[in-house]
Amino acid sequence: xxxxxxxxxxxxxxxxxxxxxxxxRVMRSARKLGLGVVAVYSxxxxxxxxxxxxxxxxxxxxxxxxxSYLNIAAIIAAAKASGADAxxxxxxxxxxxxxxxQACKDAGLVFIGPSPQAIESMGNKAGAKEIMKKAGVxxxxxxxxxxxxxxxxxVEAKKIGFPVMIKAVAGGGGRGxxxxxxxxxxxxxxxxxxxxxxxxxxxxxxxxERAIQNxxxxxxxxxxxxxxxxxxxxxxxxxxxxxxxxxxEEAPSPAVTPDLRGKMGEVAVAAVKALRYEGAGTLEFLLxxxxxxxxxxxxxxxxxxxxxxxxxxxxDLVELQLRVARGEPLPVKQQDIRFTGHAIEVRLCSEDAxxxxxxxxxxxxxxxxxxxxxxxxxxxxxxxxxxxxxxxxAKVIAHGATREEARGRLIVGLEQLTGFGVTTNQAFLMxxxxxxxxxxxxxxxxxxxxxxxxxxxxxxxxxxxxALAGLLLYxxxxxxxxxxxxxxxxxxxxxxxxxxxxxxAYEYEVWRERDGSYTVASDGRQDKFxxxxxDFDALRFxxxxxxxxxxxxxxxxxxxxxxxxxxxxxxxLTLAAPKAAASNGDGKVRAAMNGRVVAILVNPGDRVTAxxxxxxxxxxxxxxxxxxxxxxxxxxxxxxxxxxxxxGKIVAEIGAG
Numbered sequence: 085x086x087x088x089x090x091x092x093x094x095x096x097x098x099x100x101x102x103x104x105x106x107x108x109r110v111m112r113s114a115r116k117l118g119l120g121v122v123a124v125y126s127x128x129x130x131x132x133x134x135x136x137x138x139x140x141x142x143x144x145x146x147x148x149x150x151x152s153y154l155n156i157a158a159i160i161a162a163a164k165a166s167g168a169d170a171x172x173x174x175x176x177x178x179x180x181x182x183x184x185x186q187a188c189k190d191a192g193l194v195f196i197g198p199s200p201q202a203i204e205s206m207g208n209k210a211g212a213k214e215i216m217k218k219a220g221v222x223x224x225x226x227x228x229x230x231x232x233x234x235x236x237x238x239v240e241a242k243k244i245g246f247p248v249m250i251k252a253v254a255g256g257g258g259r260g261x262x263x264x265x266x267x268x269x270x271x272x273x274x275x276x277x278x279x280x281x282x283x284x285x286x287x288x289x290x291x292x293e294r295a296i297q298n299x300x301x302x303x304x305x306x307x308x309x310x311x312x313x314x315x316x317x318x319x320x321x322x323x324x325x326x327x328x329x330x331x332x333e334e335a336p337s338p339a340v341t342p343d344l345r346g347k348m349g350e351v352a353v354a355a356v357k358a359l360r361y362e363g364a365g366t367l368e369f370l371l372x373x374x375x376x377x378x379x380x381x382x383x384x385x386x387x388x389x390x391x392x393x394x395x396x397x398x399x400d401l402v403e404l405q406l407r408v409a410r411g412e413p414l415p416v417k418q419q420d421i422r423f424t425g426h427a428i429e430v431r432l433c434s435e436d437a438x439x440x441x442x443x444x445x446x447x448x449x450x451x452x453x454x455x456x457x458x459x460x461x462x463x464x465x466x467x468x469x470x471x472x473x474x475x476x477x478a479k480v481i482a483h484g485a486t487r488e489e490a491r492g493r494l495i496v497g498l499e500q501l502t503g504f505g506v507t508t509n510q511a512f513l514m515x516x517x518x519x520x521x522x523x524x525x526x527x528x529x530x531x532x533x534x535x536x537x538x539x540x541x542x543x544x545x546x547x548x549x550x551a552l553a554g555l556l557l558y559x560x561x562x563x564x565x566x567x568x569x570x571x572x573x574x575x576x577x578x579x580x581x582x583x584x585x586x587x588x589a590y591e592y593e594v595w596r597e598r599d600g601s602y603t604v605a606s607d608g609r610q611d612k613f614x615x616x617x618x619d620f621d622a623l624r625f626x627x628x629x630x631x632x633x634x635x636x637x638x639x640x641x642x643x644x645x646x647x648x649x650x651x652x653x654x655x656x657l658t659l660a661a662p663k664a665a666a667s668n669g670d671g672k673v674r675a676a677m678n679g680r681v682v683a684i685l686v687n688p689g690d691r692v693t694a695x696x697x698x699x700x701x702x703x704x705x706x707x708x709x710x711x712x713x714x715x716x717x718x719x720x721x722x723x724x725x726x727x728x729x730x731x732g733k734i735v736a737e738i739g740a741g
Contacts, residue, residue: 092411095170095194097122099142099163100134101184102174103153104462105478106386107134110172113402122166124159126152128470133462140166147472148680148728153177154286156184160191170194170409172402176474179385180207196409198308198363198384205359206382209253210291216379219358221351224370224378226293228253238270240292247295250274252281252288258328259284259706263295272697279683279700280707296378298528299370300339301325303383304352305393307404308361311413316349317393317401318423323529324516326441327706331509331532332516333389334428335396338487338525339371348377353418355382364390364405388431388479391458395427395483426487428494430513432461432478432503434469434704437512438540438586443704445471445678449505449644450621450637457482457497469506471678475704477508487525491517499649504637511650515539542586543650548627550590551604551611552634553645553654554583555625558594558602559618560638578605582657589657671714673736675729679703684725686736690718698736701729716740 097120100107111121111134123138128147135141142162145152152158154177163171171188173179179197182204188195197203206212210228217223226248227240241248241264250273252260260281262273278288305317321337322330336345352367366383390401399416408414434444448467453459461478469477480497484490498514516522516539521531532539543549558579576596583590592606602613616631617624624633637644641656679701686698692712699710699721719739723729 093194094410096120097139097166097168098170098172098196098406099124099159099166099168100138100172100174101153101159102172102177102179103129103132103134103473105460105476106174106176106388108137108462109460110174110402111137113400113406114172116400116403117406119406120168122163122168124153124162126472128468128472131468133464133467142166147470149177149472153473156181156187159184160187160193163188163193164191168193170196172196172405173385175385175388180383182207194409196363196405198361198365202359202361203384206365206384207254209251209381210289211253212382213291213379215359216355219355221355221379222377224293224296224380226291228291232289234271234274237274237290237292238267241270242267244292244294249293249295250277250290251293252277252285252290254281254285254287254289258325260290261328263328276700276707276709280702283682283702283707293380296370296372298530299323299372300337300528301330301368302337302340302348302371302377303366303368303387304348305387305390305401306352306356306361306365306367307408307414308356308359308363308365309408309414310362310411312357312360313414313417314353314356314361315414315416315418315421316352317397317399317421319345319348320387320389320392322389324522324527324531325529326532330389330431331433331513332428332430332522332527333392334426334487334490335392336423336426344375344377351379363408364401388476389429391460391479391481392427392429395458395481396423396425397421398424425483425485426490427481427483428487428490428517429479429481430494430498430517431476432480432501432513433475433509434477434506435475435509436507437509439676440708441509442708443471443475443677443679443706444507445469445704446506448477448503449639450502451504452502453478454497454500457493459497459501463503471703473704475706477503477506488523491523495649502635502646503651504644504646505639507653508651512539514649515541546585546588547606547609548611549645549647549652550583550585550592550606550654551609552613552647553585553643553652554581554590554592554594554604554606555602555611555613556623556634556636556638556645557581557583557643557654557656558604559615560636560643580658582660584655584657585652671716671719671738671740672734673698673710673712673738675701675731675733675735676708676710677701677703678730679708679728681723681725681727681729681735682707684721684723686718686721688718688720692716692718692738698738699723701735710735712736712738714738714740 099122123141124144144158178184182200185195186200247265250262262277264273282288301322308314322333324332368380369377436442451463458481482494578593578595614626634647643654682702683700716738720737
């Protein structure tokens with residue numbers, strides 16, 4: 085509806101068709117406007133924080149997304165059951181699904197987002213590129229034809245020239261996306277991209293694009309309303325990525341000048357007006373070293389990284405979404421927008437960066453966030469992180485007068501954040517933020533790949549880590565004499581012990597000296613510690629004349645430790661029985677994580693070679709190929725496609741032959 089016939093759409097209770105931190109984020113702005121809030125939940129999220137903090141919460145199905153957060157009928161029924169009259173989709177799941185937006189409209193619910201027609205137009209990457217080309221927006225050369233045959237796709241890829249990008253037309257968040265460097269690897273990459281796209285979006289269709297070398301990923305935040313107004317809120321630089329998924333985002337971009345910002349913003353606003361677009365949206369571009377930019381796609385929803393734009397503009401983007409959805413005009417005009425300072429956001433993910441960013445699930449035994457910095461999350465100590473959804477568990481955002489100030493505040497904030505029980509990328513994020521290339525504002529989309537070894541380098545003093553962990557295991561042992569301050573009449577006996585950290589086993593001895601200090605000795609090295617204070621979750625100590633502190637959590641033979649912001653996990657092996665080899669050397673292929681079997685690539689009786697793909701698991705929206713550990717013949721496949729498996733389960737057996 086446009087000028088003269090603008091439709092007012094009042095609503096009073098908003099249901100958030102999503103989970104986790106974005107559900108809580110939407111609740112916060114909705115309540116600021118005096119609105120009621122309703123949550124939905126799957127069986128895996130029954131006790132989740134977003135459920136606990138909503139006015140009402142409605143069960144929508146079992147754990148898998150297809151049975152819950154992607155179930156349109158169940159979500160519409162939940163809205164009706166709760167009395168909600170509007171639906172906010174958050175991001176991911178159904179946020180860019182035109183059928184969902186239409187279903188809300190058909191049910192008399194206000195969909196807090198653009199029209200189904202706008203979502204359909206821009207949600208399909210192939211169609212969006214054609215629309216932008218007609219509007220004069222530069223686009224990446226590629227193929228988006230209807231013929232999806234394997235041979236045709238290979239021919240088109242060769243025409244474009246390698247390296248090429250395969251992208252799911254209905255996709256986002258890196259799912260269904262593959263970088264292919266040569267024709268030989270193209271067929272496997274195409275199959276994998278299609279499989280992942282089908283699982284994530286229900287549509288295996290893909291497009292091909294020329295891979296722009298060493299670009300920056302720049303996106304422009306836009307808003308439109310039902311009165312014909314459109315604005316942009318500047319750019320975000322989202323270049324630091326792994327698996328084509330963003331890890332660090334910032335505003336403004338170190339590479340965008342005011343003149344370039346004006347040009348990109350003008351293009352973005354023109355697109356919004358041409359689409360008669362309402363609500364929040366983002367146009368994503370690749371920016372090359374010459375300053376040329378190419379349209380990639382438009383996200384017809386709120387972005388994960390919207391807090392950095394909020395920080396530099398002072399605007400509440402969710403509040404703007406809600407107001408526009410009610411039929412109100414945008415409360416700001418382009419000339420009103422002011423950018424203040426610099427903001428950087430990092431995505432804290434439950435993944436093991438040292439093992440190819442493998443997703444992790446389980447119980448977050450202790451969770452503490454720092455004061456004085458924005459942390460968007462939906463966790464508390466004891467929260468379960470299920471294996472069915474995205475691996476992002478929190479966002480940490482810092483704002484400063486300058487980029488360097490924001491970077492420093494973010495590093496300190498990450499140092500003070502504590503998450504024990506599930507492996508996260510906390511240390512990796514700090515490593516990225518501290519890297520000279522990032523500090524200088526030089527990071528492009530190849531940053532992590534180019535500096536991977538540096539970013540994943542082990543800590544400089546692993547022996548000290550071991551000694552500190554050994555000390556804590558000793559003084560927190562329930563069977564050991566209680567720790568006490570001061571001198572002792574006699575030193576304790578040297579206690580031999582064994583510990584494992586990051587897969588490495590260490591043997592050491594620990595004892596208490598007569599002066600009240602402690603000595604940890606291993607491999608010819610001795611570390612002497614004086615303990616000033618020992619609480620149930622923190623240690624204050626002196627080592628080599630330096631007073632320092634560490635946070636910890638003792639859980640049986642498991643110790644979680646964080647010193648100077650870097651977390652590590654240690655296991656006391658002193659009384660443990662020897663473990664059998666857990667590698668693929670015995671011919672058994674084991675699941676590397678909790679996940680769902682999406683493809684079985686071999687059959688019993690097939691001859692395979694070491695390193696050959698055998699099976700693909702999907703966990704937290706990503707596919708992970710499992711490979712044969714030895715040459716031989718497939719003796720058995722122990723799972724079926726679609727089956728949910730747990731970490732360590734034997735999924736295939738290979739016999740020598």
